[in-house]
Amino acid sequence: MNEKLYINETREQFDVLVVGSGVTGGWAAKEFTERGFKVLMIERGRVVEHRKDYPTEAKPAWTFPNRTKVNDLLTEQEYSVQSKCYAFNDTTKHFFGNDRDLPYSTEDGTDFNWIRGNQLGGKSLTWHRQTYRMSDYDFTANKKDGYGNDWPIRYKDLEKYYGYVEKFVGISGNTDGLKQLPDSDCLPPFDMKVPEIEAKKRMAENFPDRPMVIGRAAHLSSPSQFHIEQGRMKCQARDECQKGCSLGAYFSTQSSTLPAAVKTGNLHIAPNSVVHSLIYDHGKNRVRGVKVIDAQSLSTREYFGNVVFLCASTIASTQVLLNSKTRARPNGIANSSGVTGHYLMDHCYNARAQGKLPGWEDEYYSGRRPTGIYVPNFQYTPEKYKKNYVRGYALGGEANRSDFKGRATNDGIGADFKNSLTKPGAWHFGFYAQGEMLPKFDNQVSLSSSKTDRWGMPQLHFNVRWSDNEKAMMDDCAIESEKMLRAIGCEDIQTSVSYHNSPPGSAIHELGTARMGRDPKDSVLNAYNQAHDIPNLFVTDGSSYCSSATVNPSLTFMALTVRAVEFCVEEMKQRRI
Amino acid sequence: MNNVNEINHRRRAFLQKLSHTLGSAAALSVATGSGISVAFAYTPRADSANNPGLLFSQMQMQILSDICATILPTTTTKSAADVDCHGFVDHQLVQCHSEQQQKICIDAVSLVSENAQSAYGDVFSNINEKQRIKVLEDIEARTSATREQKEQFSFLKSLIVFGYFTSEEGITKATNFQPYPGGFKGSIPVTADTKVWGSLNYY
Structure with a gap:
């Protein structure tokens, strides 16, 4: 371990404290340190070093005690929530939080899945790596249909920052020329499989308003010299990303932003540091630092900085904001609006459809593509809304030939059955919904008035539910997906909706609990992710979102972070901070 | 709350x-x-069928072993019994499955045993291969099983199949092991020898 990089007790006055080390924390640290500022990155979890701390990487299924499934009792006692995540298994569980140590409660009649990644790198190690720009249709949706507050920014405000982060991250994808899904600055796309190319054609013929593209993903399909210099290599299409990737073939803090920040010599990291609250100077109306509880010893320490960037993830940043209070500001020092913790959103992934696709028996593919096909939201403006709900959904999907799993219960005993399972099975095509969730005041996360966790932090209480809008959207998506699969040529189509048993949080796209806005009366942050109430406090993770849109949010909060840093540096120069 | x-x-x-x-x-x-x-930690053993398991009795383990060998027999690759799928199923049921699912599998083994007795007047392990296949096929065809019993058998079968195709033999011999694909190709031809990719590293 690098003694100079990792610190514990310190009296140093840093230029910037960055709370969190995931996607946004990594970006904030990189941008500030590269501009010459001394940064302390504060992480509540343990150190995870690139390459060294990926203990399950490349280990085959037969080497795990339960063939990569997690012991039932362990799941129930320590991972009852985390196990709801598709990526949770015996090969990845060390990158998920322990639910026994991280309790929270939910309002009667509601449920919430809070998936945690409390380690250096956060959820950048385990994310799904889908990366899409938001369009002006997304930034203006709240204003046009009246749900939620108007975003204080537009596409043109973020465009150059999108391009900047994309070049650094490395995004594989096509230039599709769609106004509802602005093009990214991309590396070459992953191939579509042959039946997907045909499906794209049939979709264009039957549903011209619903273009199908290859999913854009933060993978080095063909690394540039720039990425090679970062020590990153071409994606091998192993699709075991959530174990960590020593090749650095997908973007994570460890593979990308952290080495850049470390290289400057301006970064220090305080691991095992649970931020309890912000230290606030009432007289100057500035945050001076953070109060920290040691994750292991439970002792208390403080870190001081001229600026604080909260990048701890939506729910965790919100917890810190709500827990930072004074007698004069009992609901939170940056919460004069009273909206902190409200308008919690996720995406609604609760409809899917799948069918068998006859033919193409002489077609196969090689490698495990780390992305799928994507149909961007085609109800992106009020004129395109359905009658019984507002907003829309995107579709993820894929064509695959089945392996043994899909055929294990087929009839058959003996050598013929066994041999059949060793051959590629029939093609199937599936869609799943990525629906927008409306921002609603009633969907709230708040501090428990009585219960604390082992670090003395007030526990969180969730009161979030799918509204009739999301439910109607999912019902419609199942019907439309069936129509599309039929047009593609599928048979034996099965559809399902799951909003009854898959609560908010399940898409792991928590958003909106410290939203941006023009008016300090109804928003926490201004157009630069700066707290309206406190000039040297910024929040740049998903909590700053005014609407969820349908696209995966990570790329946008990367761009927001870079923009916020640039603004903050200018404000420091002008001595306004 | x-x-x-x-x-x-x-x-x-x-x-x-x-x-x-x-x-x-x-x-x-x-x-x-x-x-x-x-x-x-589960490691394959050569003698699982001769010992009581965590869940199954020794006699049930022997029958389960023979069920494994009948469903996925020796071909150009080892059988499911050769790679101790019966030991795996016994272990996996205790580790990763509910009591209800455990009972389903015990009932399925009992059904096979009873059906062998009534059809051939002998224990499943003593009848010949053709007869064993017939006993299991009759369950799948529901000529000797109710719909519910067939579903129970299917669940046991899916565990055996999972155990086999996640074993070293199943991954590296029966299917095409591809730990480092080297990138993704969207189209490759299928020939008579093409095997299914078998190298997913998590399930």
Whole structure:
């Protein structure tokens, strides 16, 4: 371990404290340190070093005690929530939080899945790596249909920052020329499989308003010299990303932003540091630092900085904001609006459809593509809304030939059955919904008035539910997906909706609990992710979102972070901070 | 208000049962969540069929082993019994499945045993291969099983198939092991020799 990089007790006055080390924390640290500022990155979890701390990487299924499934009792006692995540298994569980140590409660009649990644790198190690720009249709949706507050920014405000982060991250994808899904600055796309190319054609013929593209993903399909210099290599299409990737073939803090920040010599990291609250100077109306509880010893320490960037993830940043209070500001020092913790959103992934696709028996593919096909939201403006709900959904999907799993219960005993399972099975095509969730005041996360966790932090209480809008959207998506699969040529189509048993949080796209806005009366942050109430406090993770849109949010909060840093540096120069 | 981390009563019953089977020290280590992978790491054994399992009796283990060998027999690759799928199923049911699912598999083994007796007047392990296949096919065809019994058998079968195709033999010999694909190609031709890719590293 690098003694100079990792610190514990310190009296140093840093230029910037960055709370969190995931996607946004990594970006904030990189941008500030590269501009010459001394940064302390504060992480509540343990150190995870690139390459060294990926203990399950490349280990085959037969080497795990339960063939990569997690012991039932362990799941129930320590991972009852985390196990709801598709990526949770015996090969990845060390990158998920322990639910026994991280309790929270939910309002009667509601449920919430809070998936945690409390380690250096956060959820950048385990994310799904889908990366899409938001369009002006997304930034203006709240204003046009009246749900939620108007975003204080537009596409043109973020465009150059999108391009900047994309070049650094490395995004594989096509230039599709769609106004509802602005093009990214991309590396070459992953191939579509042959039946997907045909499906794209049939979709264009039957549903011209619903273009199908290859999913854009933060993978080095063909690394540039720039990425090679970062020590990153071409994606091998192993699709075991959530174990960590020593090749650095997908973007994570460890593979990308952290080495850049470390290289400057301006970064220090305080691991095992649970931020309890912000230290606030009432007289100057500035945050001076953070109060920290040691994750292991439970002792208390403080870190001081001229600026604080909260990048701890939506729910965790919100917890810190709500827990930072004074007698004069009992609901939170940056919460004069009273909206902190409200308008919690996720995406609604609760409809899917799948069918068998006859033919193409002489077609196969090689490698495990780390992305799928994507149909961007085609109800992106009020004129395109359905009658019984507002907003829309995107579709993820894929064509695959089945392996043994899909055929294990087929009839058959003996050598013929066994041999059949060793051959590629029939093609199937599936869609799943990525629906927008409306921002609603009633969907709230708040501090428990009585219960604390082992670090003395007030526990969180969730009161979030799918509204009739999301439910109607999912019902419609199942019907439309069936129509599309039929047009593609599928048979034996099965559809399902799951909003009854898959609560908010399940898409792991928590958003909106410290939203941006023009008016300090109804928003926490201004157009630069700066707290309206406190000039040297910024929040740049998903909590700053005014609407969820349908696209995966990570790329946008990367761009927001870079923009916020640039603004903050200018404000420091002008001595306004 | 809901406590998200509530542990249900089924688990307590399960723990008690485990403590009978394994001794309370081992059960305690499960309860505290430590030492699980050490105490319970599954490694294939050559003699599983000759010993009682965690869940199945010795006699049931022998029948299960013969069921494995019948469903996925020796071909150009080893059989499911050769790679100890019966030992795997016994272990996996205790580790990763509910008591209800455990009972389903015990019932399925009993059904096979009873059907062999009534059709051939002998235990499943003593009848010949053709007869064994017929006993299992009759369950799948529901000529000797109810719909529910067929579903129970299917569940057991899916565990055996999972065990085989996640074993070293299943991954590296029966299917095409591709640990480092080197990138993704969207189209490759299929020939008579093409095997399904078998190298997913998590399930």
